[in-house]
Amino acid sequence: MERRVVITGAAAITPIGHRKDEILDSLVNGKSGVAPLREDDLLSGYIHSKVFGTVGYPIAYDFDRKYRKTMGPVSFYACQVAKEAIEAAGLERGFLSSGRVGVAFGSTHGSPTVQRDIYKNFFSRSQSRFSSIGAVDYLKSMVHTTAVNITKMFGITGRVIASSTACATSSQAIGFGYETIKFGMQDAMVCGGADEYDTTTVAVFDNLLACSTDFNATPHLTPRPFDLRRDGLVVGEGGGAVILEEYDMAKRRGAHILGEVIGFGCNNNGGDLILPSPKGVAEVIRLGLENAAISPDQVDFVSAHATATKMGDIIEAKAIHSIYGDVPYVTGLKGYMGHTMASCGVIEAVITLYMMEKGIVAPTLNLEEIDERCAMIRHATKLHEFPIKIASVENFAFGGVNTSIIIKKFE
Amino acid sequence: MTRGEIQSRILEIFKEEFEIENPGLDDDLRDKHEFDSIDALDLLSRIEDLLGSSLTQDEKKQAMNIRTIHHIIDYVELMAAKRS
Numbered sequence: 001m002e003r004r005v006v007i008t009g010a011a012a013i014t015p016i017g018h019r020k021d022e023i024l025d026s027l028v029n030g031k032s033g034v035a036p037l038r039e040d041d042l043l044s045g046y047i048h049s050k051v052f053g054t055v056g057y058p059i060a061y062d063f064d065r066k067y068r069k070t071m072g073p074v075s076f077y078a079c080q081v082a083k084e085a086i087e088a089a090g091l092e093r094g095f096l097s098s099g100r101v102g103v104a105f106g107s108t109h110g111s112p113t114v115q116r117d118i119y120k121n122f123f124s125r126s127q128s129r130f131s132s133i134g135a136v137d138y139l140k141s142m143v144h145t146t147a148v149n150i151t152k153m154f155g156i157t158g159r160v161i162a163s164s165t166a167c168a169t170s171s172q173a174i175g176f177g178y179e180t181i182k183f184g185m186q187d188a189m190v191c192g193g194a195d196e197y198d199t200t201t202v203a204v205f206d207n208l209l210a211c212s213t214d215f216n217a218t219p220h221l222t223p224r225p226f227d228l229r230r231d232g233l234v235v236g237e238g239g240g241a242v243i244l245e246e247y248d249m250a251k252r253r254g255a256h257i258l259g260e261v262i263g264f265g266c267n268n269n270g271g272d273l274i275l276p277s278p279k280g281v282a283e284v285i286r287l288g289l290e291n292a293a294i295s296p297d298q299v300d301f302v303s304a305h306a307t308a309t310k311m312g313d314i315i316e317a318k319a320i321h322s323i324y325g326d327v328p329y330v331t332g333l334k335g336y337m338g339h340t341m342a343s344c345g346v347i348e349a350v351i352t353l354y355m356m357e358k359g360i361v362a363p364t365l366n367l368e369e370i371d372e373r374c375a376m377i378r379h380a381t382k383l384h385e386f387p388i389k390i391a392s393v394e395n396f397a398f399g400g401v402n403t404s405i406i407i408k409k410f411e
Numbered sequence: 412m413t414r415g416e417i418q419s420r421i422l423e424i425f426k427e428e429f430e431i432e433n434p435g436l437d438d439d440l441r442d443k444h445e446f447d448s449i450d451a452l453d454l455l456s457r458i459e460d461l462l463g464s465s466l467t468q469d470e471k472k473q474a475m476n477i478r479t480i481h482h483i484i485d486y487v488e489l490m491a492a493k494r495s
Contacts, residue, residue: 065430066445069453135452 001184006410008255009089009243011081012350013194015053015236015337019084020354026336027351027362028383032220033337034234042116043199049211051219052202053236053338067153070139072111073196077239077343078146079153082190086154089243090255091188093155100187102158102180104173105147105194105241108166108342112198114141146194158186164342167305168266168397169193170240171345174405175264177244187246193342194239201341202235208274210309211235223308223339224366225332226317226374233307234338240346242353257410258353262390263292269400276312276396281319288392288404289323296324299406301361301391302377303348306332307339316394317374328392329380335365345395349405356388356409417461417487421480424457436480451475454483462490 012018015033016026026033035054037044061068061076071079082105086096095101109115118137139145144162151160159180163172170193177189195201205211212232215222224230250257265287269280289296302320306313313332320330333348334340340347355361361384370379393405412420418436425431431444440446455471466474474486 069449134456136449139449 003182003184004247005178005181005244005261006247006250007242007258007261007353008245008250009085010241010258010350010353011084011088012238012240012347013055013059013077013081014238014340014347015055018057018059023351024354024358027355028360030365031336032365033236034219034222036219037199037202038197040199043203047199047202047206048213049202049206049232049234050216051212051222051234051338052197053234053238053340054197055237063153067149070136070152071149072114072140072145074107074111074194075140075145075149077194077196078105078107078192079149081192081194081239081241082150082154085241085243086190089245091243097155097157099157101156102160102177102186102189103147103150103156104161104163104177104180104189104191105150106163106169106173106342107143107146107193108164108169108195108201110143110145111141111196112200113196116200150190156190165399165401166397167339167341167344168395168401168403169342169345171349171393171395171403171405172266172401174242174244174261174346174349175266175403178261178264181244181246187249189244190241191244192239192241192346195237195341195343197237205233205235212308221366223334225304225306225308225335225364226313226370226379227367228369228371230308230310230313230371232309233334236338236340238337238340238343238347240343240350242346242349259356260408260410261405262294262408263288263406265291265404267402269402271400273399276315277400278315278319280400280402281316281396282322284402284404285319285323285392285394288406292406294390294406297327299324299390299392300328301352301388302328302330303352303391303393304330304332305394305396306334306364308332308334313371314373317377321376324377326376326378328378329361329384329386330377331362331380332364332367333362335367345393345403345405348395349393349407352388352391352393352407356391359385359387361386361388412491414484414488417484420461421483421487424454428453428457434480438480439478440480441478451477458487458490461487462494464494466490
């Protein structure tokens with residue numbers, strides 16, 4: 001049994017805004033969400049990169065304490081976007097608890113804020129409280145905390161898939177959710193990912209010399225995907241969710257369909273855990289197309305992973321060219337907000353849906369002078385009014401994990 | 412600490428920590444206020460603060476059957492007496 005899978009709800013909390021209008025406004029007006037790295041009295045003083053893709057606005061959460069008590073910051077993002085996406089899709093409580101709805105949701109490593117507090121207490125010689133590690137600290141910090149806090153808040157009783165593959169976390173969540181519905185295991189899935197503000201992740205990439213450091217005084221000018229002056233990635237935070245649903249059911253209940261997932265490719269480079277592989281990246285693009293049963297010339301927009309590292313962007317540009325030539329527009333959305341880690345795949349998919357709906361292709365922010373080694377593809381360097389029909393959303397992660405999601409405009 | 416002082420501190424903790432205002436002293440906390448085992452463990456941590464000393468594992472296990480504010484007050488009174 002193979003069933004069609006459509007998207008009936010989407011939501012995102014990003015460094016360039018929360019909700020569709022704000023995000024589109026930032027895209028259309030070239031607003032960056034990258035800001036100075038916050039002081040955290042722990043690591044920030046030692047980190048060379050002083051920039052962060054920051055959610056710098058208040059979010060009005062209205063979660064009861066019975067839900068809040070098991071949530072670290074990452075789950076606040078996750079539950080908020082899940083709530084907005086579920087409401088947008090119009091899924092009813094009875095259906096959510098029917099066993100036919102599941103959750104595919106993840107984060108890079110649960111809640112590092114809570115983990116840090118646990119270890120601060122654990123190693124402290126001057127702790128003031130007797131039971132300094134709280135009863136729920138594990139529930140707040142564990143790697144599947146986002147997925148299960150969503151199940152709890154919405155009474156979801158179906159499958160839980162808690163992908164945790166760094167930068168491919170939420171694109172895998174969408175892909176695995178898509179396959180779960182396609183093959184009849186569930187009728188709907190809440191899919192996505194989230195990551196909270198965390199200097200540990202910045203420190204990891206900083207140690208690997210992968211972070212941007214040249215624009216500490218002008219955060220909005222970095223990262224610079226495919227640009228000659230790019231000098232590395234910018235870590236960010238955020239969350240995103242999509243509701244995937246079996247097509248006939250969505251149609252029957254009169255749901256507003258935002259798009260259709262028609263293909264998913266996923267593979268591993270089978271070798272180096274850090275450097276992207278030209279072969280692995282090209283292969284995952286090919287796998288996505290094969291799964292969607294379409295030819296490369298049918299894809300008219302590529303959301304590139306494009307973290308703005310020296311090597312990664314060149315490898316990706318070459319891989320895109322090897323499959324698509326210079327036909328589809330290519331945008332690196334991280335230029336606007338940095339690398340939102342576990343949430344980047346879903347945020348980029350949600351933004352692609354927004355652009356599809358509005359009939360635009362946003363340019364890669366900060367792409368001023370294209371590196372000639374990345375120049376063989378059709379970069380979006382200015383805002384285009386363009387009706388995206390089929391988009392490929394590409395994401396690649398540490399550990400050699402690659403994904404490609406193929407999304408078709410629903411007509 | 413008098414029984415009245417204990418009651419007032421416990422009710423304060425319920426209001427501030429658990430967002431449960433003025434529970435009946437004999438209410439079944441689980442049934443009526445969704446006070447679960449996670450909350451119970453957090454409450455024990457607050458009771459340690461109140462007593463100014465750690466509870467042993469056995470003392471904590473002893474608290475796991477507590478269902479009402481009255482029982483909590485009894486428990487704190489007992490633990491305080493053991494320590495005085």
